[in-house]
């Protein structure tokens with residue numbers, strides 16, 4: 001047996017060392033060796049996707065970040081080694097439909113791939129909704145998202161269905177997941193506010209039941225006049241119930257669909273710009289530049305939030321085009337350059353509109369980088385801000401309650417990679433997700449093991 005070296009020999013602890021150990025701070029959790037990622041919100045910043053932040057530790061107690069710095073002293077009940085990877089504030093999912101999530105193929109597949117066939121299929125599927133069905137699928141979707149670092153979600157919920165089954169189920173689920181997930185619900189009249197006689201009444205009932213946000217879909221109303229009327233009515237309801245608004249706005253290739261100007265003008269006149277979100281706005285990509293330039297002036301005045309959904313927009317839009325075929329994604333780069341708050345959403349997870357996806361925000365970012373021509377160093381960094389800080393702004397989360405700083409809630413995610421370019425190239429895995437100071441999920445990195453080559457093959461070194 002090998003003898004112990006002098007370094008391994010037990011030794012007595014001095015009184016000074018004992019006092020220092022007793023005085024050392026005790027934390028619930030320490031994340032060591034992380035590289036803190038704090039992107040600035042809206043507008044072109046100076047951050048580059050190639051910046052490699054310095055190593056730091058994060059100490060957590062009482063659900064808050066208590067200390068940040070290199071080589072923090074102190075002990076913790078649990079330590080997680082970030083192994084030099086990025087530590088980010090949690091991802092924010094600005095636009096999802098949890099009521100329809102994970103229903104792809106039920107009762108049939110969307111063969112045309114269009115928005116309108118999706119709405120037809122959902123019209124059939126929602127006839128068989130039950131509370132248990134909605135809650136089970138929505139919880140599965142939320143867990144998928146959380147395991148990938150999403151801890152704030154805004155979900156639209158169809159309130160055109162007369163019994164409000166999905167809404168009531170998701171209101172219950174919102175409370176059940178509150179200990180680990182921040183979930184906002186939008187009362188969304190999928191079939192139009194004036195598409196059926198009871199839809200206004202149903203939307204108001206949804207607000208009385210405690211829905212967080214007023215939704216709308218003016219471009220889907222029967223007439224332009226109905227669309228404009230719906231926008232005004234929805235602003236009235238938002239004021240009455242003191243709620244923010246989030247419109248499905250101009251989600252169509254029609255360059256004559258111009259409800260964004262109506263939403264912006266209403267928001268400006270009512271002083272509600274920062275509480276109003278225009279989602280999709282895909283027709284903005286089809287407007288001629290003369291009108292788009294004029295509109296951008298109004299948008300700057302109104303200071304709306306925007307949500308683009310690149311995965312869905314690139315697949316649903318442009319279906320009626322021959323060639324050249326439009327991309328159908330709103331003017332993300334131009335809105336960002338104008339200093340407006342742009343965030344990105346997944347929109348659908350395996351539902352009648354999009355049979356793919358698993359809720360991963362990095363997939364959204366990847367699609368935005370490509371389809372919106374955001375490949376510059378600052379542009380890639382901006383796309384990450386769009387699923388973190390910008391999303392938090394869209395959801396109205398107080399800046400004091402989001403981000404990586406002492407005193408803020410201990411919500412964060414460790415992402416495999418040392419720079420944002422690493423995340424893009426390698427689809428950085430969320431190796432640890434911390435919610436309210438507790439480790440919610442960990443996913444080990446997979447490492448490729450190379451077999452010994454057969455004698456006839458030499459692998460390159």
Ligand code: FE2
Nearest residue numbers: 097156248347
């Ligand atoms: Fe949507």
